Amino acid sequence: MFLVVTPTFAACPTPDTVQKIRVEKAVDGDTVRLSSGQSVRLIGVNTPEMNYKQGKPEAGALAATQFVRSLLSDISYIQPGIQSRDRYGRTLAHLFLHDGRSLEEVLLKRGLGYYLAIPPNLQLRDCLRAAEHEAREHGLGVWRDGRWPQKATDLKPGTTGFVILRGQITKVSRSNKAWYLELDNRIALKLDADVLVLFDDSGRAHIRPKSRLEVRGWLIDRSRHSSVKKNRYKPLFINVSHPDHLQFLTD
Numbered sequence: 001m002f003l004v005v006t007p008t009f010a011a012c013p014t015p016d017t018v019q020k021i022r023v024e025k026a027v028d029g030d031t032v033r034l035s036s037g038q039s040v041r042l043i044g045v046n047t048p049e050m051n052y053k054q055g056k057p058e059a060g061a062l063a064a065t066q067f068v069r070s071l072l073s074d075i076s077y078i079q080p081g082i083q084s085r086d087r088y089g090r091t092l093a094h095l096f097l098h099d100g101r102s103l104e105e106v107l108l109k110r111g112l113g114y115y116l117a118i119p120p121n122l123q124l125r126d127c128l129r130a131a132e133h134e135a136r137e138h139g140l141g142v143w144r145d146g147r148w149p150q151k152a153t154d155l156k157p158g159t160t161g162f163v164i165l166r167g168q169i170t171k172v173s174r175s176n177k178a179w180y181l182e183l184d185n186r187i188a189l190k191l192d193a194d195v196l197v198l199f200d201d202s203g204r205a206h207i208r209p210k211s212r213l214e215v216r217g218w219l220i221d222r223s224r225h226s227s228v229k230k231n232r233y234k235p236l237f238i239n240v241s242h243p244d245h246l247q248f249l250t251d
Contacts, residue, residue: 012102012127015094018077023095026072029064029113031090034078041090043081043121044128045104046162047113048142060142064112071106074098081121092121108132111141114148114162114216117242119194129244149214152184155236163238164216166249169209179207188234189215189246199243212249215240 022035029047032040048058050065068075077096086092095103102124107113108131115132117125136143152167171182179196181189196204206213215238223235240246 012105012124012131014077014096014100014102015079015123018079018096020076021078021095023072023075026065026068028061029068029107032068032072032075032095039090040078040093040095041086041088042104042107043092043094043118044116044124045107045113046116047107049161059145059147060112063141064107067107067110067112068103071097071103075103079123081123083121094124102127104128105131109135109140111135111138111143114142114164115244116216117244119198119242122242125244152186155186158221160219160221162217163219164214165219166212166214169207169211169213172207172209181207182234183213183215186234187219187236187238190237190239192239195240195242203243203246203248206248214247214249216245217241 023032024035025033027033027039028050030042030045032042034040047064048061050057050061074097075095076098077100078091079094079096081092081094084092097103097106104113104124105128108115108128115129117129135141142148148164149166150164152165155163155165165183165187167184167187169181169183170185171180173180177193179191181191183189191207199207217238217240220237220239221235222233222237
């Protein structure tokens with residue numbers, strides 16, 4: 001079971017200030033294109049990848065994409081994030097349906113994606129985390145097939161991209177700028193100083209060897225890095241963006 005307290009289920013509130021929009025296309029479950037040509041990446045949710053170039057969608061990708069496509073005429077409002085652009089130039093925003101419901105919340109409650117917390121865009125953090133919890137408890141969508149969480153020790157060679165892993169901390173290294181954790185001697189987790197300050201005392205106390213945890217984020221393969229080749233760094237790496245992406249386990 002998780003050591004953290006489960007949040008109260010509450011619908012995401014509709015902001016007082018939103019802009020009227022018209023959505024033209026769903027690129028995938030978490031990205032849409034507006035009639036203005038603007039590309040919008042949803043805040044707080046990550047859906048499985050369609051992998052258009054490879055031609056093989058991840059499990060659950062088609063369901064998420066088709067669901068958003070079914071709602072195109074109903075997606076009516078946008079609220080850009082505090083950080084309004086991602087590195088690809090897409091607008092980062094919350095989208096809302098005609099009746100005021102959060103599109104991200106609807107996706108998460110149906111198990112069509114995974115909750116994310118990436119500062120500074122945390123306005124709907126609590127309700128989105130609760131929405132995922134509800135779907136996970138009922139085994140809906142992406143939680144039905146048991147793909148995630150996966151044991152870090154069972155990770156297949158060549159796996160990259162979004163993952164949810166469980167394992168044991170085997171090493172902790174600290175500096176003024178970041179803490180580095182090793183998960184089952186296989187994967188390096190980086191917690192920058194601006195992430196560490198967001199942990200409460202209880203959470204920080206559990207960042208120690210032998211603690212068991214669940215982590216989510218984007219797994220990067222650094223095996224071609226010169227320092228990895230010299231055995232200074234682990235080849236597999238996750239940059240932890242928020243305490244919500246680490247869950248400490250009690251059994």
